[in-house]
């Protein structure tokens with residue numbers, strides 16, 4: 158039993174009390190029982206849900222591991238994390254899915270819902286044993302980290318996943334168009350003399366994948382395609398058109414594509430190297446409009462930690478990825494809180510990801526899982542990567558002043574994170 162006092166529900170100024178028992182919300186404003194935690198006037202919401210994080214286990218634990226990644230997620234206010242399967246080995250076998258779930262369950266941080274590879278070894282040629290992977294607990298299928306070059310295999314994967322009621326999510330970039338581009342192709346890449354990755358690489362791949370979905374829909378029943386980390390205005394417009402046609406497609410946008418642009422590469426710092434790359438201010442504004450008009454289904458961070466030594470290599474050699482699961486909510490709230498509003502922002506990070514996956518939408522009602530976050534919406538704090546629980550103790554936003562920091566995260570009624 159656990160009681161949190163002095164908290165506000167979104168949209169209300171009343172100070173209330175919530176009690177959790179046996180992993181669920183027992184009720185509101187009951188006499189305090191069990192351990193009592195003072196919520197200090199913070200705002201309570203269902204814990205955030207992350208559909209896209211690289212936790213690097215198994216095999217790349219010098220970058221991150223389940224414990225550091227899930228602790229970092231809880232510190233960021235997340236109660237549930239979908240981990241990407243591009244590890245070493247690739248998570249393409251049921252035993253690997255089971256091992257991850259078992260290990261994560263004993264850690265006491267955020268819940269883990271591992272994604273499994275769509276194809277064996279993420280090689281894109283042969284489907285993995287999708288039914289057995291689902292049975293083992295895989296949350297979705299994706300070859301993220303790689304692109305699905307073989308359209309026929311993706312089509313077969315979508316058909317198979319449909320029969321299992323599962324989502325297939327895709328890293329939509331045409332590999333041959335992307336080539337060896339290390340940043341967005343445009344005036345800035347030309348000026349810097351760096352190989353560019355054109356917007357067409359994403360738009361062309363999204364167009365192809367949407368045609369596959371349309372084709373499958375003609376054969377009755379929809380495929381469930383989720384486009385990851387959408388970064389360009391053109392690709393977003395394609396998704397908008399597809400939705401208007403009634404196609405069963407969803408998409409996510411990452412806070413880094415909303416808050417950073419290709420201008421950051423003028424530093425030649427590989428901290429800003431990410432795939433798909435940081436685009437233009439016009440793209441970022443288009444993506445924000447997509448959040449507001451509902452074209453973008455949800456936010457996801459694509460938390461992609463690497464070692465400092467890897468990210469200190471030069472731009473051509475360094476791996477792609479930005480890690481910031483601990484500050485995603487404060488970043489979004491500080492930069493876009495006024496334009497989005499609290500309710501919409503929380504929806505994009507909690508209920509909306511659940512809808513994409515077909516999970517029960519998290520609520521604050523009695524009986525719902527006691528996966529909760531308390532957010533301090535007002536107090537400003539500087540981003541200090543040295544305090545990160547993630548192994549990646551560096552970030553593009555170091556030294557920035559943000560509001561909206563999580564102070565407490567409960568997962569199943571247990572404390573998964575509590576700010577000192």
Ligand SMILES: [Zn+2]
Pocket residue numbers: 301302303328385386432433
């Ligand atoms: Zn990706």
